[in-house]
Amino acid sequence: MTKTAHDFAKASAKALGDRQSRAILHKAIGHIRVLRQRSVNAMPDFPERQARAVAVRDKTLAKLPELLETLEASVTAAGGRVHYAETAETAATLVAGILSERGAKLVVKGKSMVSEEMGLNEVLEAVGIEAVETDLGEYIIQLAGQRPSHILAPALHVSKEQVSDLFARKFGRTSTDIPEMTRIARDSLRQKFLAADAGITGCNIAIAETGTVTVLENEGNIRLSGSCPPIHIALMTLEKVVETLADAAVVLDILPPAATGQTLPVHLSFFTGARREGERDGPKEMHLVILDNGRSDILADPKLRSILRCIRCGACLNVCPVYQSVGGHAYGTVYPGPMGSVISPLLNDNPGDPRQPFACTHCAACSEACPAGIDHPALLQELRRRVSETETDLPVAAFSLLARHPLLFGGAAAVGRLLDPKLREVAAVAPDAPVGRFLRCREFPGLARPFSRRFKALARRLKRLQGGRA
Amino acid sequence: MKTRAKNAILGRLRAATAAGFPRPSAPTIPRKPGGGVADFERFAAVLTTLGPTFELARTPEEARQALAAYLAANDVKTAVRWDHPDLEAVSAADVLAEAKVAVIAPEELPERVCPGLAAVDLGVTAVAYALCATGSLVLAAAPGRERGTPLVPRLHVALVAKSRLLLDLPTMLERVGQDPMPSALNCVSGVSSTGDIEFVYVRGVHGPLAVHVIGLDWL
Amino acid sequence: MEAFLFIPCLVEHVLPQVGEATTAVLVRAGVTPTLPKGQTCCGQFAYKRGRADLVRPLARRFVELFQDAPAVVCPSGSCTAMVRRYPSLFAEDDPFREQAEEVAAKTFELGQFLVERLGMVDLGARCDLTAALHGSCQTTRVLGAGSATEALLAKVAGLTLVPLARPERCCGFGGAFSIDYPEASEAIVSEKIDDIVVSGADAVITAEPSCLLNIASAMAKRDLPIKALHLAEVLAGEGI
Numbered sequence: 001m002t003k004t005a006h007d008f009a010k011a012s013a014k015a016l017g018d019r020q021s022r023a024i025l026h027k028a029i030g031h032i033r034v035l036r037q038r039s040v041n042a043m044p045d046f047p048e049r050q051a052r053a054v055a056v057r058d059k060t061l062a063k064l065p066e067l068l069e070t071l072e073a074s075v076t077a078a079g080g081r082v083h084y085a086e087t088a089e090t091a092a093t094l095v096a097g098i099l100s101e102r103g104a105k106l107v108v109k110g111k112s113m114v115s116e117e118m119g120l121n122e123v124l125e126a127v128g129i130e131a132v133e134t135d136l137g138e139y140i141i142q143l144a145g146q147r148p149s150h151i152l153a154p155a156l157h158v159s160k161e162q163v164s165d166l167f168a169r170k171f172g173r174t175s176t177d178i179p180e181m182t183r184i185a186r187d188s189l190r191q192k193f194l195a196a197d198a199g200i201t202g203c204n205i206a207i208a209e210t211g212t213v214t215v216l217e218n219e220g221n222i223r224l225s226g227s228c229p230p231i232h233i234a235l236m237t238l239e240k241v242v243e244t245l246a247d248a249a250v251v252l253d254i255l256p257p258a259a260t261g262q263t264l265p266v267h268l269s270f271f272t273g274a275r276r277e278g279e280r281d282g283p284k285e286m287h288l289v290i291l292d293n294g295r296s297d298i299l300a301d302p303k304l305r306s307i308l309r310c311i312r313c314g315a316c317l318n319v320c321p322v323y324q325s326v327g328g329h330a331y332g333t334v335y336p337g338p339m340g341s342v343i344s345p346l347l348n349d350n351p352g353d354p355r356q357p358f359a360c361t362h363c364a365a366c367s368e369a370c371p372a373g374i375d376h377p378a379l380l381q382e383l384r385r386r387v388s389e390t391e392t393d394l395p396v397a398a399f400s401l402l403a404r405h406p407l408l409f410g411g412a413a414a415v416g417r418l419l420d421p422k423l424r425e426v427a428a429v430a431p432d433a434p435v436g437r438f439l440r441c442r443e444f445p446g447l448a449r450p451f452s453r454r455f456k457a458l459a460r461r462l463k464r465l466q467g468g469r470a
Numbered sequence: 471m472k473t474r475a476k477n478a479i480l481g482r483l484r485a486a487t488a489a490g491f492p493r494p495s496a497p498t499i500p501r502k503p504g505g506g507v508a509d510f511e512r513f514a515a516v517l518t519t520l521g522p523t524f525e526l527a528r529t530p531e532e533a534r535q536a537l538a539a540y541l542a543a544n545d546v547k548t549a550v551r552w553d554h555p556d557l558e559a560v561s562a563a564d565v566l567a568e569a570k571v572a573v574i575a576p577e578e579l580p581e582r583v584c585p586g587l588a589a590v591d592l593g594v595t596a597v598a599y600a601l602c603a604t605g606s607l608v609l610a611a612a613p614g615r616e617r618g619t620p621l622v623p624r625l626h627v628a629l630v631a632k633s634r635l636l637l638d639l640p641t642m643l644e645r646v647g648q649d650p651m652p653s654a655l656n657c658v659s660g661v662s663s664t665g666d667i668e669f670v671y672v673r674g675v676h677g678p679l680a681v682h683v684i685g686l687d688w689l
Numbered sequence: 690m691e692a693f694l695f696i697p698c699l700v701e702h703v704l705p706q707v708g709e710a711t712t713a714v715l716v717r718a719g720v721t722p723t724l725p726k727g728q729t730c731c732g733q734f735a736y737k738r739g740r741a742d743l744v745r746p747l748a749r750r751f752v753e754l755f756q757d758a759p760a761v762v763c764p765s766g767s768c769t770a771m772v773r774r775y776p777s778l779f780a781e782d783d784p785f786r787e788q789a790e791e792v793a794a795k796t797f798e799l800g801q802f803l804v805e806r807l808g809m810v811d812l813g814a815r816c817d818l819t820a821a822l823h824g825s826c827q828t829t830r831v832l833g834a835g836s837a838t839e840a841l842l843a844k845v846a847g848l849t850l851v852p853l854a855r856p857e858r859c860c861g862f863g864g865a866f867s868i869d870y871p872e873a874s875e876a877i878v879s880e881k882i883d884d885i886v887v888s889g890a891d892a893v894i895t896a897e898p899s900c901l902l903n904i905a906s907a908m909a910k911r912d913l914p915i916k917a918l919h920l921a922e923v924l925a926g927e928g929i
Binding site for chain 1: 712741855862875
Binding site: 024027028031032049052055056059061062063064065068069078079084085086090134135136137140153154155156158159160163178179181182183185186189190193194195210211212218219220221223224226227228230238244245246247248249250252253263264265266267268269270271272273274275276277278279280281282290292296297299300302305 | 475476478479480482483484485486487490491492493497498499500501520576579582583584585588603604606611612613614616617618621622639640643644646647650651652653654655656657658659660661662663664665666667668669670672674675676677
């Protein structure tokens with residue numbers, strides 16, 4: 001099957017034309033940035049927390065097969081069932097199968113990027129199961145028929161006026177007051193929670209020794225999804241496991257501050273298996289679906305495996321100048337921003353634009369912000385190397401060849417100086433030529449008489465001056 | 471087919487982590503609990519910045535009065551409660567009865583608990599632990615301690631015995647690791663909130679709209 | 690003391706005044722600058738395109754040109770960072786790697802050279818300006834020389850530094866990024882300029898020629914009366 005690859009350049013240009021979304025994104029990201037800074041500033045031990053977390057993530061990756069087996073044994077012992085899925089598609093089919101077999105009609109969902117990766121909602125809809133997103137942002141996105149634009153705050157790009165219009169259309173009841181709109185959503189979702197046949201959630205950390213699914217959230221919708229319906233299905237990608245409760249504590253030490261600037265989110269839930277003997281609520285059945293979708297191959301790739309340290313805090317998105325400007329949709333993938341630019345091309349499906357790793361200003365804000373010690377710029381560099389092996393980059397090759405011969409290099413610059421006024425004309429008549437693209441928003445100062453030709457006279461003059469002063 | 475996926479995935483992971491896989495960059499060092507003392511002053515100071523209200527009862531009688539006053543002030547007509555020794559220590563059931571609150575005892579709950587609690591005003595629980603550093607209530611599910619009680623009614627009152635105060639989350643995880651994990655352990659810090667519309671902070675999205683904590687200073 | 694000048698191609702052909710100011714600053718610091726002939730490009734452009742294979746011949750040229758230098762000084766954080774990266778482009782057992790390491794170890798960005806190598810922060814410079822510092826990403830995060838820039842500017846008489854709202858934020862140049870993704874690049878540089886305007890500065894200072902060119906040419910397009918200066922130009926003051 002050949003699909004036309006996503007074109008980030010085109011999509012981002014289009015996204016940049018949407019001034020309203022950009023302004024909202026801008027405001028929201030500025031807000032997260034302040035919260036995170038405040039929280040990290042209040043934690044003088046953040047670097048130590050970070051070092052501990054990196055060590056835990058690395059230990060986890062080194063012992064991954066063993067930990068998954070322990071996890072399965074523990075979940076099973078606690079009355080749950082573990083399923084493995086090779087691809088996003090098989091995972092979605094598997095979940096749909098579990099639900100169909102049990103006659104489930106209505107499913108409430110806590111926000112889960114794995115579910116997005118699986119395209120689960122469409123698969124469930126196809127078999128006649130209503131799947132309701134219950135995270136407020138995700139709910140808004142679902143009602144609007146859109147895709148999340150941020151891994152933590154999916155509706156980051158939507159204005160309150162847009163939400164208000166949407167609610168008016170969907171519920172016949174609306175407001176422009178944000179607390180009131182939140183109340184409308186609460187009322188609507190509450191009916192769903194109470195009536196749902198199953199709850200589907202993600203999993204921030206799976207604890208192998210206890211078989212525990214750990215989820216973090218502020219709203220309480222995940223807690224409800226994992227507590228009220230008679231079936232709970234938790235979705236995780238295979239690297240989300242840690243060995244012990246103590247290891248989980250180490251990850252929990254950095255995840256909320258890096259993600260939202262909180263010490264702890266409002267709801268931190270540890271779900272271990274199904275309801276126990278004598279308990280009257282909690283799911284009678286608990287399933288844990290472990291998805292690979294290309295990650296076992298990433299683990300086998302020594303140059304790129306460190307991306308599996310990622311704990312999905314979203315910090316790299318929030319500091320990335322490219323993400324901040326174009327927003328999440330332009331990436332055309334489930335995971336946007338720096339972590340997405342690294343992992344998307346490595347996943348089995350929906351790899352996005354093959355040239356995504358080039359859409360980077362090399363500013364390294366991502367690696368600085370990453371609490372898990374991922375060196376995104378180095379990983380993107382490796383991905384660029386791999387892409388460049390498959391294509392001919394004529395301008396770079398020509399430039400580099402010239403640079404090997406100073407006379408040619410100088411000569412080319414001299415030609416450039418002669419053509420300089422013409423270059424501007426080229427820019428005017430051919431705005432899509434490289435020069436034109438660069439000069440869209442810039443006034444080029446022009447090529448100058450080279451420094452090396454000025455140096456001798458300058459050095460002499462400076463020496464005289466210096467001598468005079470001494 | 472299911473075992474095939476499992477075997478294929480674990481097989482690839484084993485091959486990937488076999489010889490040549492670098493040892494972890496550093497030994498893992500457990501997170502040490504933070505400093506300071508675990509007391510009600512510290513707990514309440516953090517808790518009340520997160521939305522819940524707090525009052526300290528020095529005696530069982532004060533606790534009963536506090537609960538009764540809360541019921542009256544919040545127009546509580548119906549309630550559900552946990553079966554828990556800390557509730558018995560303040561005779562919570564009697565207080566509710568005296569206030570003419572219709573109480574659903576754990577054994578009277580319907581087959582599907584959560585929908586049955588939708589119209590209930592108040593859930594009364596104790597806690598497994600309370601964390602001073604983060605103002606958190608740690609709720610552990612068990613027979614007679616339904617998950618829905620502190621979650622579905624519009625109000626939640628938690629009784630926190632002094633002996634259940636711990637410093638922070640790492641201390642709590644160390645403690646809970648000594649026994650089998652309950653089916654659900656919820657560490658709740660504040661009142662449900664969201665910032666999903668234009669990053670405007672709103673409290674009370676799901677779960678109880680208000681949380682009140684009564685500290686039991688003698689227990 | 691003697692130092693070899695490593696002049697990036699952008700300075701050689703587009704911003705020669707930055708090279709002149711660098712020379713003047715070094716002379717003022719008591720250093721005799723030497724300009725080795727035959728410099729072209731450090732290979733950063735090809736490197737960021739994922740073409741380390743095209744960089745290696747340029748790295749070999751560079752190491753030959755500079756191996757006899759007592760020290761190498763460059764008015765660019767990103768080009769210095771590229772040279773510091775050279776050894777990693779060669780296999781562990783490649784004998785050339787050691788030579789590359791020697792040259793990388795003695796190559797400094799101008800501010801870094803003055804502060805870390807010479808231990809000088811006060812060059813007696815004067816510059817009557819209210820300015821904002823754009824600490825370039827390559828100089829600060831990648832090379833780790835941001836504190837040297839700040840220390841030097843703190844000692845410039847007459848200079849008032851005003852903070853930018855988001856000082857750590859990229860200017861959106863990113864080499865080929867500005868050509869491949871012109872709309873995104875424009876959006877990012879516009880925000881940078883908005884921050885500069887809001888700061889109330891009369892000038893913006895940076896230790897990175899590519900940021901300088903990007904910000905200056907975008908400000909020129911908007912006809913803003915704000916100067917863009919390289920660190921060397923500020924430190925040279927009226928010295929040239």
